[in-house]
Amino acid sequence: MRSLLRLAPRAHLARPATNTTRTLPIAQQQRTFMFQSNPADDRKKAQEAEEASEDLAGGNEDPNMNGNYPDPTLTSALPVKRQFRDPYADWWDPQERRNYGEAVHEDNDVLGVFSPEAYTHFSTGWGGVLMGSFIATVGALCGIVYNYYPDRASVPRTYPGGLEAELGGPEAPRAAMTEADMRAIIEGDK
Structure with a gap:
């Protein structure tokens, strides 16, 4: 009825x-x-x-x-997240920041106090400035390290003929060769 x-x-x-x-x-x-x-x-x-x-x-x-x-x-239940409502106002339900008889919005699961908090600490522009500053700082540090990083303290060891006979013949992978041996192979003497 x-x-x-x-x-x-x-x-x-x-x-x-x-x-x-x-x-x-x-x-x-x-x-x-x-x-x-x-x-x-x-x-x-x-x-x-x-x-x-x-x-x-x-x-x-x-x-x-x-x-x-x-x-x-x-009605008064406009889509405003309840985290932005005054926490010290005289609410009927202080935890949810609602008044008695206030219509619950259909998106209450998104607008309520227990939904994930909206991130309002930085604006988008200031966040871009901070991210760009971080990337520029890391890039500058990498450039400084690249310029001042010392060379290797030792020279790689080379073997005469690249140990061709010892490693299994002309088709086998060779060890590091001296520059004279490399020139001789390129010119076709050996």
Whole structure:
């Protein structure tokens, strides 16, 4: 029964459409009211939708198919992460920073206090400056080390003929050869 009453259009008091010819002072005016239905629509401002008690389903149709749940764009539950709400305000639920009766947003798992915290320590530009500074510093350090790194203290050992006979003949991989042996192989003497 309760859900049927919730779906029924609510009545609001409104002034009659007929104007009187003589305007009396407010204290002497007689008020006559008639009932007028006020269904919700998307053309209203958020402030009007908050203050008015209206049928959120718009009669018998539910275009968003959300089961008569308040549209967060028309109410105070705008998508603002609760970590940005004042922690010292007088909240009904101080841990979640919510008031009693406040509609829970459909993205509550993302907007709630227990969702991952939004990173607001640095802006994107300042983060780029810091990252660029780090890369430039590491690059400069690598350049300095490259310029001042000492040569090897020893010279690689060479063998006459590259130990061709000892390692298995002309097709076998050779050991390091002297420069004279290398020139002789290149010129074709050996």
